[in-house]
Amino acid sequence: MSISPHVQGSKEFDPLAFLSKAAAGRTIQRYRKNQKIFSQGDVADAVFFIRSGKVKITVLSEHGKEAVIGFLTERQFFGEGCLDGSKLRGATSHAMEECVITSITRTAMLAALAKEPKFSTFFLTYLLARNSRIEDDLIDQLFNSSERRLARLLLLLANFGKEGGPMPIPVTLSQETLAETIGTTRSRVSFFMNKFRKKGFINYNGKIEVRRSLLDAVLRDKPQIREDE
Template sequence: MTTQIKQDSLGSTEVLQGFSLFSALPEDILQHVWQGTDKVRYSRGDTIVTEEQQCQHLHLVASGVVKIYKLSEDGREQIIHVMKSGGFFGEDIVFGGERYEATAEALCKTLLYNIKRTALEALVLEYPPFALALLASFGRRLKRLMMLIGEAALLDVRKRLCRVLLELAEEERDGHADRSVIRIRQTELAARVGTARETLSRMLGKLERDGLITRKGWGIVLLNIPSLHREVPHWREDLQLFPLGPSQSRQ
């Protein structure tokens, strides 16, 4: 269920300063942006925006998790990004984007701050450092899309799966260098890898037989992260290009 909350109950501009994109903005500019901001709550499974829907907002993830994905002609889902607290999406509206290029869905209870297109465009014109930060973010997203396209064409399912498992382990950051616990449904994992669930299940079985992982009812335990790294040796370089988000940056 989606719940829209009146702007006057939002709070203060400190909320915006919690996002790296806005952290350096002066108070008077933040106040102006705040006037064009709405607060919306979503329940698990709610669709936030759909592909080809008219794009009118920059969406800031205050809490929860949002998956950004596209559907193939045969209905298969390909996850492009998973946004957590501190992440944002929809910034292409200031670069000529009229419609969303993908669908966004809440994976759990999620709170978004939606900044209206007019407020964002005014900010870009009035404050060039913000425009540069937005452009840098947009460039990283484009590079990530290029990486995903290259993986689909050049990497087999095993290597793509290893890369996604490492990325998920980095998101969890449970403090263990060699082992990590990942809680994820196989349908979602298949969508992130870009393969069918049946193919994913077979490949997970191979990794399990090789001693790299073990499967539990609630997820996957990575038993040998160094060996997973050897499967995709350039993975850490890719992670530097495509950081997981402000709230997930490494210490």
């Protein structure tokens, strides 16, 4: 099998440029809001890279109960389980808004990782960051109140910690989805959202605008973001 010129060893190799161009083994597709990308149980034969937009990952139990297990945003991979021998998808992915996503076949992904050290480093950096995020999520679930978990989720969705200031979350997340993600009830989420709004931490009119003050409250562990007993 021939390897695309973009996968040949080169000091000029740019991982983002590689992931932004369609070629043998790579396709670029636009997804509309709520469109399914792949379903739990589908054949796992490709890795996906989000060029723009946000993606929701869910799992369905054998009893038919759905759970949200994560939200992904631009410059993140998903579906990489196929590289480790997974034959079927263990979860379902949906576009939360209009997305542009690069799909890379398992064969093309393995070739790029083998031939391009810069791409391997780029991918490894992502995996390490994701692993750290999973550990933080576990600690969050084990030790933090549901109010603090909601605050952290809103900050993550609003991309705080990245370049730029406060920005609206460009999607409308239902309170049911927020509740499922942090492991509490819709009524508690509604209570906390109203509390955050009254405190001036967020604006909440159709879409959520997260303000810097919410981040300050979380970092300083202020009492107002702790769950009332």
